[in-house]
Amino acid sequence: MTCSPEALAASSTSAAIDAILAPLRHRPSLTVRRSMRRVTLTPKYGSDAVEVDVRYAWTGAPDAPTLIVQGGISADRDVVTLDRGAAPGWWQPLVGAGAAIDLNQWRVLSIDWLSPAELGTNAISSEDQADALAALLQSLNVPQAHAFIGSSYGAMVGLAFAARHPHGVDRLVLLAGAHRPHPLATAQRSVQRGIVRMGQASGQVNEALSLARQLAMTTYRGSTEFGKRFAGGPEFRDGRFHFPVEDYLEHAGRRFVEHFDADRFLALSESIDLHDIAPELVPVRSTLIGFPSDRLVPLSDLCELQSRLHGSATLEVVDSPYGHDAFLKEPEQLAPLLRGALN
Structure with missing residues (x-):
């Protein structure tokens, strides 16, 4: 071995890189748990507590911190699919090993939205969905999610979650969703x-x-x-x-x-239209992402949300021709924002 300063520096750098990468190399293989848990909650538009089955997917390194990821009303629990032969998840470009939401670092938890029929009520609220997610975290022995990443209706549920269960999440990342509908x-x-x-x-x-x-x-x-x-x-x-x-x-x-x-x-x-959360009740740090071409959630609503949130909040504006669907259509622009918000 040559003990030149250059060789020693290279050896030191290599050792430092190995130390950083070692936890990732020794992580267990990525796993997918698609299952169901029975939880108890009291619906906003009901009078009694009910038991409800929550269908969920939990995807990523088993020992990684949990992220909650929820989409619009037509999105399901399959945010990402690891099976190459299966249909891709609804946010496949942004979630995966090495992606913006890196499954080597995070474990993504998502549910299928509940319906009034499952609650035995005539209507369902964003608070009901939030309470189901909080109960699911408790059932899975997860004391706190690192972040709640919500898009569209998922962003509304994220706000309800942070308002009702502020200790259950460290931060919010909200795309194309506000505290109330326009x-x-x-x-x-x-x-x-x-x-x-x-x-x-x-x-x-x-x-x-x-x-x-x-x-x-x-x-x-x-x-x-x-x-x-x-x-x-x-x-x-x-x-x-x-x-x-x-x-x-x-x-x-x-x-x-x-x-x-x-x-x-x-x-x-x-x-969506029943949703109404007081931003002042949300104490966690938040990253808001909006799109000028979005006619459903105008930037003015996100500016109001940012100014009223109790916790610190930043607003990122992404220019896109895709309107409200930009959260699905702009993975290259969203990737660095998601990485920054998580880290």
């Missing part, structure tokens, strides 16, 4: 629910649910994207003119009907 967004969702109820009354549930989803898609995306993608002229077929955007919307409606139930849609859509 009245214009409530108006748009109200029309969607009216369409579905009319379909239920007339025996055309699938058609109505498809139309409601199509209308919702016009609120999820930004005007710029629609202008670029669907600027062409109409095509005459099947006895009428079809505009370029129609095929896209009809496809989105069909896909939604294939995996979503009308009653579940009505309940979770209504739950």
